[in-house]
Amino acid sequence: MLVGDAYVAVTTHGAPRGRLVRIPLDSPGDPGAWTELVPGGDVVLTGVTLAGDRLVLGELVDTVSRIRILDLDGAELGEVPVPGAGSVSSVAQGVVALGVMDQVVGCEDAITFGYTSYTQSPTVYHYALASGELTALQGAGHTLPGLVTSRVWATSKDGTRIPCTLVHRADLDRTRPQPTLIHGYGGFNVAELASYLGPLAAFVEAGGIYAHAHLRGGGEFGLEWWDGGRLHNKQNTFDDLYAIAEQLIADGVTVPERLSRWRRWEPRRAR
Missing domain, CATH: 3.40.50.1820 (Alpha/Beta hydrolase fold, catalytic domain)
Structure with a gap:
């Protein structure tokens, strides 16, 4: 993902569960020239998307999806209030192909993503970055209470x-x-x-x-x-x-x- 004169990406180089780095375009093959924005740790980083002047970072925390909003230097601005302990992906099917599939779709001031859980049928959501409003756009709305x-x-x-x-x-x-x-x-x-x-x-x-x-x-x-x-x-x-x-x-x-x-x-x- 191009951000200015650099490429921002999740890499497993030096971090088996992923870290977020900024890679200068004039020396992409030199890991020593990369700038680490989010270090590796116990959380699996699944992908990053640009939404306006913000980065949207997809993560897995003990098999549960999390979406965080960061500034362009990797500082956390907030967390998207997903409906529950489920999975987020662009197709809302509970499957994330790491390094292949985007979890969210970003635009200038919002993101859209699919969400599902064991008890909620696949639903597409719109999240407004400025207001923090989460809106269900499409889905059957089936739930399994109890x-x-x-x-x-x-x-x-x-x-x-x-x-x-x-x-x-x-x-x-x-x-x-x-x-x-x-x-x-x-x-x-x-x-x-x-x-x-x-x-x-x-x-x-x-x-x-x-x-x-x-x-x-x-x-x-x-x-x-x-x-x-x-x-x-x-x-x-x-x-x-x-x-x-x-x-x-x-x-x-x-x-x-x-x-x-x-x-x-x-x-x-x-x-």
């Missing part, structure tokens, strides 16, 4: 801690095993985040538990998370899934005969 989320962790075969988000009714009896569908992707540096349950809503509302496993190979936790589940490390993705399943059984969330894996989608390759 559902809650919780987080469990499992230890994979190599000792790595793997998170899993559970979605279930708030009044569900968690003292006994319940039918559980486990889903995980873990590929192509794609951060598969919270998205509307859609056809799974009936299962969860009837007393089932949806378990969304955040597997290595995806982009939920940055470059090292992706590298940990690709190529020669691909077995880790499956080990992560097995570890989550075993943890759910050990915790009494479910039992083997009431546990199944559900595949939501897979990328299609040209034949």
Whole structure:
């Protein structure tokens, strides 16, 4: 993204979860000449967009989307009040392809973005930078009241801690095993985040538990998370899934005969 005589971008050079830098056009290949605007840390930086004289920075905080407004030098001006703990992307499908897909669309004085969560159907929002007003532009407006989320962790075969988000009714009896569908992707540096349950809503509302496993190979936790589940490390993705399943059984969330894996989608390759 060009800003004056420099290029502003998110890079994983020197920061596996990303950092925001300003790159002079006359020496782009020299990292020593770059100016760091936002340092790397625990938060995954997913992309940056220009909106007028402000930078709009997309982030993932423990698999939850956050949008911050910065000045051109990286100082924080505010945070966009997204509707809840969900996912933000330009397509509102709960999928962020890191380094490929813009999370927001910026103009001179506003941004638009898609938002979805486990309990809210995809909705397009407009956020006015000056007034801070958030307006829903388009969407079916479907919500699933009475559902809650919780987080469990499992230890994979190599000792790595793997998170899993559970979605279930708030009044569900968690003292006994319940039918559980486990889903995980873990590929192509794609951060598969919270998205509307859609056809799974009936299962969860009837007393089932949806378990969304955040597997290595995806982009939920940055470059090292992706590298940990690709190529020669691909077995880790499956080990992560097995570890989550075993943890759910050990915790009494479910039992083997009431546990199944559900595949939501897979990328299609040209034949």
